[in-house]
């Protein structure tokens with residue numbers, strides 16, 4: 373699997389440092405609240421579990437599974453809700469935890485969906501922000517890294533469901549896409 377990687381963009385150590393920094397920011401912002409922290413499956417799995425443990429503050433956690441890439445490097449343009457949260461977010465402070473904001477469609481879908489359900493406030497924490505990919509407006513409150521306009525994998529992020537278990541974030545060799 374490691375042989376498929378062209379270059380590493382963010383090492384395990386850089387990711388750990390970003391998680392510490394973001395966790396402390398979240399701790400400060402939510403010091404006097406009990407937010408519902410929602411991890412977006414599957415990509416944000418590892419990031420979610422790492423940052424919540426860096427924030428020494430009360431919170432509830434939940435997960436939502438949405439999907440739009442379906443094994444490719446291009447957004448299908450439609451966000452499918454696969455599995456919903458079980459928490460009632462009406463009147464609650466919500467923090468969405470994403471691995472990446474690219475076209476912005478997934479985040480817009482989630483913001484609209486949670487707003488309709490009556491969340492009191494919604495903030496967004498994303499490990500990666502890819503501004504050059506943006507198709508719809510979608511802003512984040514906490515950002516780990518701004519990434520270049522490349523398709524990235526690892527630390528939760530997949531290509532065709534693989535590479536999520538890489539401990540770093542990198543770019544695949546072009547032949548991996550073209551051979552598939």
Ligand SMILES: O=P(O)(O)OC[C@H]1O[C@H](OP(=O)(O)OP(=O)(O)O)[C@H](O)[C@@H]1O
Nearest residue numbers: 413414415439440441474475476477478
């Ligand atoms: O800003 P966007 O262009 O919408 O892209 C960002 C979303 O796309 C990916 O999810 P994907 O649909 O691949 O599901 P996954 O997390 O299960 O891989 C990624 O994990 C984000 O949730």
Ligand code: HPA
Nearest residue numbers: 474522523524525529530
């Ligand atoms: O660059 C990316 N990598 C993996 N999944 C993604 N989903 C949106 N953008 C990306």
Ligand SMILES: [Mg+2]
Nearest residue numbers: 415441529530
């Ligand atoms: Mg994906």
